[in-house]
Amino acid sequence: MAVSTVGLGIGVALTVIAVVLHYARGTGWTANEDISQEVLEHRAETVPETDFPEPMNRSIGGGGVAAIGGGGEAGGELAEGEAEEDTSSPGDIPEDEIEYFDIEYTKEGETIEVANNETLLEAGEDEGWDLPYACRQGQCVSCAGHIDGGDSRDFVEHDNQEMLDDPELEDGYVLTCVAYPRDSFTLETNETP
Numbered sequence: 001m002a003v004s005t006v007g008l009g010i011g012v013a014l015t016v017i018a019v020v021l022h023y024a025r026g027t028g029w030t031a032n033e034d035i036s037q038e039v040l041e042h043r044a045e046t047v048p049e050t051d052f053p054e055p056m057n058r059s060i061g062g063g064g065v066a067a068i069g070g071g072g073e074a075g076g077e078l079a080e081g082e083a084e085e086d087t088s089s090p091g092d093i094p095e096d097e098i099e100y101f102d103i104e105y106t107k108e109g110e111t112i113e114v115a116n117n118e119t120l121l122e123a124g125e126d127e128g129w130d131l132p133y134a135c136r137q138g139q140c141v142s143c144a145g146h147i148d149g150g151d152s153r154d155f156v157e158h159d160n161q162e163m164l165d166d167p168e169l170e171d172g173y174v175l176t177c178v179a180y181p182r183d184s185f186t187l188e189t190n191e192t193p
């Protein structure tokens with residue numbers, strides 16, 4: 001009987017303890033606050049501000065470098081192109097540098113003044129003479145003439161003539177449609193090599 005009394009006492013005590021623990025407030029422990037959002041915000045602050053999303057930035061940066069390089073090359077090519085595209089003609093002479101030379105057209109029987117920015121053909125046509133020509137671009141020999149006195153290059157400057165070779169030029173032949181006078185001389189028109 002004594003054992004059952006002790007057992008009963010223990011049972012009651014355990015029950016009381018269980019009830020007390022049940023209603024106790026506990027240790028005050030609470031789950032950690034969710035700081036994930038805070039961490040994300042902090043990380044966002046450490047990333048430099050950019051105008052574009054990162055992948056786009058990389059893309060543009062890479063492209064930019066390539067473009068700069070390409071631009072440099074393009075600039076170089078352009079500079080070369082500009083040099084190659086120098087379209088200045090022997091007739092492109094400033095107004096204050098224009099000179100006149102006495103040209104004797106033997107077959108026409110006259111000596112006229114021809115400016116250094118005017119071709120022998122144009123000057124003759126301005127006189128009303130019916131001088132021969134076809135292309136007027138130095139691409140045929142229809143307008144050819146002959147200068148007395150030696151190498152025609154000592155007397156005229158041709159603008160891209162492609163028909164007369166060195167011996168013919170040395171003999172005094174000239175393509176009057178693209179020849180600008182640089183000295184006075186005597187010319188026979190309608191003379192082909």
Ligand code: FES
Pocket residue numbers: 132133134135136137138139140141142143144175176177178
């Ligand atoms: S007209 Fe053709 S070269 Fe002068």
